[in-house]
Amino acid sequence: MSARSGPSIVIIGTGFGGLGMAMELRRAGFENFTLLERGDDVGGVWRENTYPGAACDVPSPLYSFSYEPNPDWTKRCAPQAEIHAYLRGLAEKHGLLAKIRFGAEVTETEYDDATGTWTVRTADGSELTADVVISAVGQLSRPAVPNIPGLESFEGAAFHSAEWDHEVDLTGKRVAVIGTGASAIQFVPEIQPKVAELTVFQRSATWILPKPDTDYGPRLRALFRAVPPTQLIERVAWWAVCETTSLSIVDVPAIRPIVERIGTGHLNKQVSDPVLRAKLIPDAPPGCKRGLFSNDWFPALAQPNVQVETGGINEITPTGVRGADGVLHEVDVIIYGTGFKGTEFLWPMTITGGQGRKLHDEWADGARAFKGIAVAGFPNLFMLYGPNTNLGAGSVVHIIESQTRYIRQALELLAARPGRVLAVRPAAEAAYDARIQARLDRSVWSFCTSWYRSAAGRITNNWPGTVTGYRLETRRLNPADFELVEI
Numbered sequence: 001m002s003a004r005s006g007p008s009i010v011i012i013g014t015g016f017g018g019l020g021m022a023m024e025l026r027r028a029g030f031e032n033f034t035l036l037e038r039g040d041d042v043g044g045v046w047r048e049n050t051y052p053g054a055a056c057d058v059p060s061p062l063y064s065f066s067y068e069p070n071p072d073w074t075k076r077c078a079p080q081a082e083i084h085a086y087l088r089g090l091a092e093k094h095g096l097l098a099k100i101r102f103g104a105e106v107t108e109t110e111y112d113d114a115t116g117t118w119t120v121r122t123a124d125g126s127e128l129t130a131d132v133v134i135s136a137v138g139q140l141s142r143p144a145v146p147n148i149p150g151l152e153s154f155e156g157a158a159f160h161s162a163e164w165d166h167e168v169d170l171t172g173k174r175v176a177v178i179g180t181g182a183s184a185i186q187f188v189p190e191i192q193p194k195v196a197e198l199t200v201f202q203r204s205a206t207w208i209l210p211k212p213d214t215d216y217g218p219r220l221r222a223l224f225r226a227v228p229p230t231q232l233i234e235r236v237a238w239w240a241v242c243e244t245t246s247l248s249i250v251d252v253p254a255i256r257p258i259v260e261r262i263g264t265g266h267l268n269k270q271v272s273d274p275v276l277r278a279k280l281i282p283d284a285p286p287g288c289k290r291g292l293f294s295n296d297w298f299p300a301l302a303q304p305n306v307q308v309e310t311g312g313i314n315e316i317t318p319t320g321v322r323g324a325d326g327v328l329h330e331v332d333v334i335i336y337g338t339g340f341k342g343t344e345f346l347w348p349m350t351i352t353g354g355q356g357r358k359l360h361d362e363w364a365d366g367a368r369a370f371k372g373i374a375v376a377g378f379p380n381l382f383m384l385y386g387p388n389t390n391l392g393a394g395s396v397v398h399i400i401e402s403q404t405r406y407i408r409q410a411l412e413l414l415a416a417r418p419g420r421v422l423a424v425r426p427a428a429e430a431a432y433d434a435r436i437q438a439r440l441d442r443s444v445w446s447f448c449t450s451w452y453r454s455a456a457g458r459i460t461n462n463w464p465g466t467v468t469g470y471r472l473e474t475r476r477l478n479p480a481d482f483e484l485v486e487i
Contacts, residue, residue: 006029006030006032006411006414006415007030007032007130007131007132007380007411007414007415008032008033008129008130008131008132009025009030009032009033009034009130009131009132009133009134009411010033010034010035010036010118010120010128010130010132010133010134011033011034011035011036011134011136012035012036012106012120012133012134012135012136012137012349013035013036013037013044013135013136013137013138014035014037014039014042014043014044014087014091014096014100014136015042015043015044015045015046015047015087015136015138016044016065016087016396016397016400017044017136017137017138017384017385017400017403017404018035018037018042018044018136018384019042019087019090019091019094019096020065020136020384020397020400020401020404021134021136021384021404021407022035022094022096022099023065023068023090023094023096023404024404024405024407024408025408025411026094026095026096028408028411028412030408030411030415033099034099034100034101034128034130035096035099035100035101036100036101036104036106036120036122036128037100037101037102037103037104038103038104038105038106038123039102039103040102040103041084041088041102042087042088042091042096042097042100043083043084043087043088044087044138045138045162046080046083046084046087047084047087048162048163049080049161049162049164049183050080050164050166051161051162051164051183051186051187052164052186052187052190052191053186053187053189053190054079054080054183054186054187055075055077055078055079055080055186056077056078056083057077057182057211057292057293058077058238058242058394058395059076059077059212059234059235059238060073060075060076060077060078060082060083061073061076061231061232061234061235061238062235062238062239062242062394062395062397062398063078063083063395063397064086064397065090065397065401066235066398066401068090069224069228069231069232069235070086071221071224071225071228071231072221072224072225073216073221074215074216074221075213075214075215075216076212076213076214076215076216077211077212077213077293103124104122104123104124104126105122105123105124106120106121106122106123106349107121107122107123107348107349107350108120108121108349108350108351108352109121109133109349109350109351109352109381110352111352111353111354111378111379111380111381113354113355114487115487116131116379116380116420116421116485116487117129117130117131118130118131118132118133118380118381120133131380131414131421132380132381132382132411132414133380133381133382134381134382134383134384134407135346135349135381135382135383135384135386136383136384136385137346137349138384138385139340139345139385139390139461142340142341142347142348143160143161143162143163143336143338143339143340143341144338144339144340144341145160145336145338146178146336146338148178148313148315148316149314149315149316150315150316150317151316153316153317153318154316154317154318154319154320154334155318155319156319156331156332156333156334157332157333157334158333158334158335158336159334159335159336160335160336160337160338161183161184161187161335161336161337162183162340164187168333170191170194170195170333171194171195172194172195172196173195173196173331173332173333174195174196174197174199174330174331174332174333175191175195175197175198175199175331175332175333175334175335176198176199176200176201176320176321176329176331176333176334176335177198177199177200177201177335177337178201178313178321178334178335178336178337178338179201179202179203179336179337179338179339180200180202180203180205180206180337181206181290181292181337181338181339182290182292182339183337183339184200184337185208185292185294185297186294187335187337188200188297188300188301188337189294189296189297189299189300192300192303192305192306195305196305197305197307197331198305198306198307199306199307199309199321199329199331200301200306200307200308200309201309201313201321201323202279202308202309202310203310203312204282204283204284204289205279205280205281205282205283205310206282206289206290206291206292207259207260207263207282207286207287207289207291207292208263208266208267208280208291208292208293208294208297208298209259209262209263209266209291209292209293210262210266210293210295211293211294211295212238212293213295239394239395239398239467242393242394242395242467243393243394243466243467243468245259245392245393245394246391246392246393246394246465246466246467247466248286248287248444249287249392249393249443249444249445249464250439250440250442250443250444250464250465251465253444256285256286256287256444259286259287259291260285260286263282263286264281266298267280267281267298270298270299270302271298271301271302272302273302276301276302276308279308279310280298280301280308284447284448285444285447286444287392287393287444287445288444288445288447288448289448289452290392290452291392291393307329309323309329311323311324311325312324314326316334319331321334345363345367345383345386345387345460346359346360346383347360351378351381353375353377353378353379353381354377354378354379354423355377357377357378359375359378362375362377365458366458366460367386367387367460368387368388368429368433368460369383369386369387369388369429370424370428370429370432370433370481371403371406371432371473371474372385372386372387372388372389372403372463373386373403373406373407373474374410374423374424374429374482375424375429376423376424376425376426376428376429377423377426378423379421379422379423379485380414380421380422380423382407382410384400384403384404384407385399385400385403387460387461388436388440388459388460388461388462388463388464389403389463389470390452390461390462390463391462391463391467392444392445392462394466394467395467398467398470398471399463399467399470402467402470402471402473402474402475403474405474405475406474406477409476409477410422410477410482413477413479413482413484417484419486419487420484420485420486420487421484421485421487422482422483422484422485423482423483423485424481424482424483425481425482425483428480428481428482436463436464437458437459439464439465440459440462440464442464443459443462443464445459445462446459
């Protein structure tokens, strides 16, 4: 590393995090960076998730970079293809495609104490050496399939919603959907009119709120282009709504009954059958699990070709799914809407830090990181959308912007002091984690089991506050929190 060129940097991933980091680096004058992408295009989860109805449930004026507004969204909650096109457009606009190595799945990164550099290895046997590694693989990139007895024995088509098999024609088929999370509530209404029978296996009901979606017609898009502040007004308005909702999770629990009334009213309005309605009433307070937004989920479940099963699953057989009550539901296709390995951060990469430390060993009882960005004992390693930076409400893109600015400050420190590495102090990391966990213990997330919590019960994913609070937390890097170690 030289003072003139700055540190050499490898960024892993090209979703919102990776591209956001690259744009921040370029604005700050850092050019010595390479992005590694396992796929054949940019976009992360918005490239991978192509299931019917895939869309964002956060209004797109907010779910986009503040410095790159898009006046051409066709809907307030943009569909997957438009979000992917937005990211692709950013990569092209900022000249980032030439910086990306596609088809490069990172399997291992290893720190060398003697040289203060990282060796990054990919699945095809390639190696790169860099001063700094920035992981932007996110929290929701690896599908989770439940460990159900007999899963491999099913003779029909079966796939996870994040790996949708578009070759399978569902028309007239008997379909089982296992899981009722954020993906299922989008694809079930899309496939319900096509299938002959649809059996939805629900482990627990989730709070569903009205989706604040609307079409952005040509005139409104023209207004956004001609008068940009009009789109900014909508962004600020939705930011205020999300910030208020976030307060209910920890600091202002009095807001929760309001959310509960909205959700209950939405259910009562859309489901008249008392038996079905009883199945869809959540048994945990709002926010305990991820709140969902849909205007067509409940109506889809109320259709005569749909059956909702809540008794659990005993096994999967060659011809279908056997419930805990012993009844076999014979189906032609199984779709797993069972989410992602959210608590297995950076999995399945092997990260070896200073003195041979394995990151997954350090995280044996749950992932943790200083401000969700840096880990003691792993110099010059930074993360975007790391531990405790997910949101119960709001736009993760706002969190990513805060993190890229914070990491940029770390890189400026390194550029100003060549021949050194930057490592967060263990005491700083421990104090931060204790403070965050104490707040999380007061949060609504402590009331139930969800993907936000590790097997040990530690809440590893979520930030216990507003995005404004996180922006203030990361606004300025305090050099006292770090050690600049000479190599």
